[in-house]
Structures are given as C-alpha cells and as structure tokens.
Amino acid sequence: MSTVPLLGRLCLRSAFRRPRVSPLQSFGLSVRTQGYLVSHRRPPGGQGQKKFLYALLTPAAFVRLSEEDNGDGKTAEEHMLEASREEIKKSIPEDAHGLNRAWKGFYLFLDLYIYEPIATGFRLLHLAIIFIPVIATIPVIWLGRRIKERDNERAGTLWWYNFLVRSMERAGPAFIKLGQWAASRTDIFPQQMCNRMSSLHSNAPAHSLAVTKRTIVKAFNGRPFEEIFEEFHEKPLGVGAIAQVYKAKLKPDLAALGDDDLDPDPPNLRRRMRKNVDVLVKSTPSRVPSTYVAIKVLHPKVERIVRRDLRIMAFFASVINAIPTMEWLSLPDEVLQFGEMMRLQLDLRIESANLTMFRKKFKDRTTAWFPYPYASYTTRQVLIEEFAQGIPLAAFLEDGGGVFQQEIADEGLDAFLHMLLIDNFIHADLHPGNIMVRFYKPEQLSLAFGRHKESPSPENSTDVTEEVLQQLRPHRHNPAAWQAQLEQIDREGYRPQLIFIDTGLVTTLNQTNRTNFLDLFKAIAEFDGYRAGHLMVDRCRQPDAVIDREVFALKMQHLVLGVKSRTFALGNIKIGDVLNEVLAMVRAHHVRMEGDFVNVVISILLLEGIGRSLDPNLDLFK
Numbered sequence: 001m002s003t004v005p006l007l008g009r010l011c012l013r014s015a016f017r018r019p020r021v022s023p024l025q026s027f028g029l030s031v032r033t034q035g036y037l038v039s040h041r042r043p044p045g046g047q048g049q050k051k052f053l054y055a056l057l058t059p060a061a062f063v064r065l066s067e068e069d070n071g072d073g074k075t076a077e078e079h080m081l082e083a084s085r086e087e088i089k090k091s092i093p094e095d096a097h098g099l100n101r102a103w104k105g106f107y108l109f110l111d112l113y114i115y116e117p118i119a120t121g122f123r124l125l126h127l128a129i130i131f132i133p134v135i136a137t138i139p140v141i142w143l144g145r146r147i148k149e150r151d152n153e154r155a156g157t158l159w160w161y162n163f164l165v166r167s168m169e170r171a172g173p174a175f176i177k178l179g180q181w182a183a184s185r186t187d188i189f190p191q192q193m194c195n196r197m198s199s200l201h202s203n204a205p206a207h208s209l210a211v212t213k214r215t216i217v218k219a220f221n222g223r224p225f226e227e228i229f230e231e232f233h234e235k236p237l238g239v240g241a242i243a244q245v246y247k248a249k250l251k252p253d254l255a256a257l258g259d260d261d262l263d264p265d266p267p268n269l270r271r272r273m274r275k276n277v278d279v280l281v282k283s284t285p286s287r288v289p290s291t292y293v294a295i296k297v298l299h300p301k302v303e304r305i306v307r308r309d310l311r312i313m314a315f316f317a318s319v320i321n322a323i324p325t326m327e328w329l330s331l332p333d334e335v336l337q338f339g340e341m342m343r344l345q346l347d348l349r350i351e352s353a354n355l356t357m358f359r360k361k362f363k364d365r366t367t368a369w370f371p372y373p374y375a376s377y378t379t380r381q382v383l384i385e386e387f388a389q390g391i392p393l394a395a396f397l398e399d400g401g402g403v404f405q406q407e408i409a410d411e412g413l414d415a416f417l418h419m420l421l422i423d424n425f426i427h428a429d430l431h432p433g434n435i436m437v438r439f440y441k442p443e444q445l446s447l448a449f450g451r452h453k454e455s456p457s458p459e460n461s462t463d464v465t466e467e468v469l470q471q472l473r474p475h476r477h478n479p480a481a482w483q484a485q486l487e488q489i490d491r492e493g494y495r496p497q498l499i500f501i502d503t504g505l506v507t508t509l510n511q512t513n514r515t516n517f518l519d520l521f522k523a524i525a526e527f528d529g530y531r532a533g534h535l536m537v538d539r540c541r542q543p544d545a546v547i548d549r550e551v552f553a554l555k556m557q558h559l560v561l562g563v564k565s566r567t568f569a570l571g572n573i574k575i576g577d578v579l580n581e582v583l584a585m586v587r588a589h590h591v592r593m594e595g596d597f598v599n600v601v602i603s604i605l606l607l608e609g610i611g612r613s614l615d616p617n618l619d620l621f622k
Helices: 003-016 023-027 047-055 059-067 076-088 098-136 138-142 155-171 173-182 191-197 209-219 269-281 302-321 331-345 348-361 393-399 402-423 465-475 479-491 511-525 529-538 549-564 575-588 595-614
Strands: 229-232 243-250 292-298 382-386 435-440 495-500
Touching: 059 076, 059 348, 076 331, 076 348, 098 138, 098 155, 098 302, 138 155, 155 173, 155 191, 173 191, 173 302, 173 331, 209 292, 209 382, 292 348, 302 331, 348 382, 348 402, 393 402, 393 435, 393 479, 402 479, 402 495, 435 465, 465 479, 511 529, 529 549, 549 575
Parallel strands: none
Antiparallel strands: 229 243, 243 292, 292 382, 435 495
C-alpha cells in the first residue's frame, strides 16, 4: 500500500505545476474586442482580467487560436488544449479578500491536498482489483498451439488479449479510450493485439435524462427546455465512454437559415463565375442546415475520473520505463500524448471549432461536407451540431456503390489528400462509421451577371435528402435491389455527397514532423527506399535506441523495390499490407515514430481499405 501515498505526492506536484504562458494570453484584450469573447462589463485589470477572458472562451475563440501562428512550433490543437486547461485550472481568485479569500484557500487546500489524493488512491485500488488478474495470467501467452492465420500467435496469447480487452472495458472511459488509441499503434504493439483492441466498446451506462436537460438548459443561458426544442428524442442515439448523443429538432427562432458561416460576402460577378465553374466541375450543392440537430452531452464528473486515471497511468508508465530494455517504448511520452488526446475530447468547444475549420477549408472544394456547428449554444459540456442525414459509408461497402462507387471513392481520396498535403488538418478518426453519404440535386447555372438577387434562395431550397434515403433504406442487405435503386437515383439526376462527422480528434503535424513526413512521402514516391529508411531512423524520437539501422534501411529498400515495377493502383498493390509491413519493421528495430506521424499512416490504412472496396483501380499517386 506504500504506492498510494507516493502516487498522492506525485499527483500534488502535477496539480501545482504552473504551465507556461498560454497562447490566448498573448491576445490580451484583442480577442475580446474582435468579437471572439463576449462580455458585458470590463473586468478588473491584471490577472483577474485574464481569468475573466478564459471564463468566456467560446468556440469562435478556439477557431481564432487554431488560425494564429505564434511562431512557437506548436500545432493548433496544442494551442486550443492549453487555453482549455488554463480555463479550469484551480486557483484563488485575485478579487477575493478577507474571510472569503481564506475560505477559498482552505477549500482549495482540501480539494487538492486531501480529497484528490485520497480519491486517486481509492481509484488505484479499484483498478488493481481489475488488472491484477490480467497481470497474473501473463504466463498464459506462452501456452497453446500457434495459429498461422493469426500472425502465428499462440492460442494462449489470443485468449490473454481478449481478457485484457474485457478488463479495460470494465475499467472505465480512460481505459476504453486507451485501448482504442493503442489499436492504432501497430508500431508499438503486436498486430493481433491491435486488432482485438479495435473492437473495444463502451459499457458505460447512460446518465439520466434530468442531467442532460439541466446541462442543455445551462448551455442556452437558462432558457426553459420546452422552449428550445420542437422535438427531443429522449433515448440516446449512442452512449460512449465520455459522452452520449441525442437527436432533436430546434425551435424555428434558434435554427440556422443557411450556411451563413461560409458565405458572408454579397454575391458579385466573380463569385457567380466561380460558382458556375463549381457547378460544372464539382456539382456543388445548395443546401440549408437541417433544423434537426445532434446533441452531445458529456457524462457528469467524467473529467475528474479521467484526470485521476491519467495520473495513475503516468505513474506506472514511469515505473515501466525504468526497467532495462523498456526505455525505447518511451511510455511516459506516450501517456502524455494519450492524455492530450483525451483532454481534447473533454472540451466539446474544440470539436465545434474543428467543424468550423473543416467547413472553411472545404468551402470552395469538393462536395465533401461537414455538419453545421451551432457554436452559440456549444459549451465545454454540450455540443450542438446539425444532424448528419445520410447513409453510413459502411452500407455502400457492404452492398456496393453501383454507378456511384468511383465517384464516392474519388471524393474520399480527394478530401483526404487535401487534408493531408494542403491543409495539414487531418480528420484523425476516418473509419467508415464516421463517413456518411447523402444525395442532392445539383445547382443550376446562374446567368445573372448583375448584382440583383439570385434565385432560388437558400430559404426556398428543397432538402431532397430524406426522400432519397427512403428509396434506399428498404433495399439494405439486398445488393442487387440496392444497386438497381442507385441506378434509378442516378437517372433522376441525384449526385452523392460525403459527410464527415465526429471531428473531436484532428491531427496537425508541427513544422518538423510535417517536413519529415513530406520528405519521406517524396522518397517513397520516387521509390528510394534506402533513403526513406535512413530518414525514418534519423528523424525518429530516439535514434540511439534503433537496432541495426543499416539493416532497417536495406529492408525498406527491399520493400520499395518489390513494388517499383507496379503502380500504386489499389488493385495492383495492397497499400495496407505495405504499411503494415513497415510498421512491423519499425516495431522490430525500435524505430520510435512520433504519434502524429503514425496517426497519418493509420488514416492512410483506413483510406486504403475503403478505396479498395469501392474502386480497386484507384491510384493514390495519380
């Protein structure tokens, strides 16, 4: 039990570690005067004024943070996370005096020095009850016959992976997310373990409807719940590890009348000509955000639970890192990165800001689309965004894309490469469940060259999504009927459009990692595997820990030469197999890649699987 007080002292140190000056502080009051933060009176000067600004952070302020370049080498996500954490950092208010200041100081002392260490210690005991059996059964991994089709893993090893996953599901939100994150790190963990981790799901019970209503009313500044929604589906659409999602319909006075966040300028000749080109080349749709919304509400107290779990993970990561031969894993750094990923998801204003950024970046591009975020009603605990009305991409992978399969595959590849190579703002969770397909009627050419009003207006546009979906839904799991109906929809003039949802996690490479990635991308595109191998070794996290760097470079050269005589058409080469082999080599030679770098590779793996299913002839380098 000596671990508990030791862990408590560690928690106290981390709780009082003062952060560096955050990016929002560099704005001073300029943020407030430019409309990113709203106040009704000028707060007192000094530190109190900065606290006041943090208390009024809005999604628009996070958008501003993501767009600013402070020259500090940090990414947009890091800037937003710093501001979010600074906002909730506990301290005694500057304007507290006398007995009030003494009481607040005493309460802060009790919370940080007494309550939190004790609560963290009890949480540690709870986790020990769950995971001690997992540790005790480790010898099972050496038992059983080897199964060739499962990467030659032993039967005992596969059983232990299943036992570990079940234990993580019981351990709570942070460990569920940890397993899902570990599933993407095939550069560290065995492939079969990652495959099993990818099936992790939350068994968390839904919190009460009363808590949901109270949280939503607070987000709408006390407006009565009955005056917010025309419809509210009380049964959650889904319950995740950290939040649950509802479907509702806003009152008319709260709903958006159009994509006003994307088209603030009045129409002119140049904009009309650009629009006509888009109609001919991209078939850009005209649409009005739906009054139906998806509402994500954080579970109560989830932030405190996750914070305690992260402290416990950091403690044991430091212990494991002290074991000889284990330092190459750099587990404390991995826990730190995982903690940042978790904290990003615990502030829903960041997800709203990500939606806004994606919508801006895709404003004049392909028909890929992101839901409209209701930023005015979004808080740390509540996210309100347009309900994505469409069919999951998984349905097209299962029943076939028919006449639209090449168009859907091209749109998906174009969207991803824009995120990766141009925007450096990459959706980090691009599995088929987070991509949907809707159908629309293309806009008509505008022959109006003056400044008079265009017709039809967004308010009078017809939303055809639901009527097309009603035609398709009855034919799910019947590929022949499904594809016949797609042909009918094609004859009627409808076009597909991709919808990307769940933007809570975004990968942005800092300047160093972006340069490394583009250099590596260029080397592979030029089939220079030897140079690519040396680039990976020289620019990895711990070059000194790499085993046989020259052998690693030669293996990379051999791998690249194996595909040199063919193209990168997915029908000729399985990009997923190539990348999986690279990750296996990285794991064997202890080449520690940056987490963001691996996230990009995983996104390519997911894209390859989707592209192969829709259009085997899709060429990644065309």
